[in-house]
């Protein structure tokens with residue numbers, strides 16, 4: 001990292017975070033917060049300085065680096081050593097299994113930064129909800145991102161009423177969004193505008209489901225301890241749009 005980028009990273013850290021706030025987390029005693037620096041492996045004290053808004057800002061900055069092609073140089077071997085005895089991620093991402101939409105890559109994050117849950121169509125079930133509850137309630141994550149993406153095969157399959165083994169049940173979870181979409185024209189995967197609308201509706205429906213089916217996440221959000229936000233990864237340019 002050159003001097004300019006280092007200075008920029010330092011400034012960003014202090015802009016993003018309440019550097020000396022205290023957070024009790026759910027790890028035990030209150031922890032004094034220390035500043036965050038992009039690319040540095042998270043510790044408990046750095047995690048304690050995160051707020052839902054600063055977590056979102058760090059993800060946005062990471063995607064901007066990804067889009068610009070100026071991702072941080074990471075030392076995974078060093079990060080393995082630093083996280084060997086514990087992890088302190090600041091955010092959780094529920095995304096699709098799509099090979100083009102890996103959260104750690106599109107947000108330029110490293111080992112120990114994010115909890116990620118991935119399932120076709122970025123839908124929720126009890127296991128996914130339980131995972132997100134662990135991440136937010138027990139492990140200190142400040143943000144839940146539901147990350148859809150353009151050209152999603154699961155969404156297209158739901159638009160076409162596809163049926164195949166266990167996938168049929170999964171696609172049923174996207175059907176309410178298919179039925180709610182109002183884009184003119186054919187309501188199938190050949191209508192790209194329709195697919196785009198269903199994709200957005202599905203992200204919003206998943207967020208609604210999280211709030212309705214997880215009392216723990218709903219309470220954390222109501223208390224201001226976390227935020228739950230929707231986003232869309234554009235496979236044509238690498239950008240993440242936020243709903």
Ligand SMILES: [Zn+2]
Nearest residue numbers: 096098152153
């Ligand atoms: Zn997908």
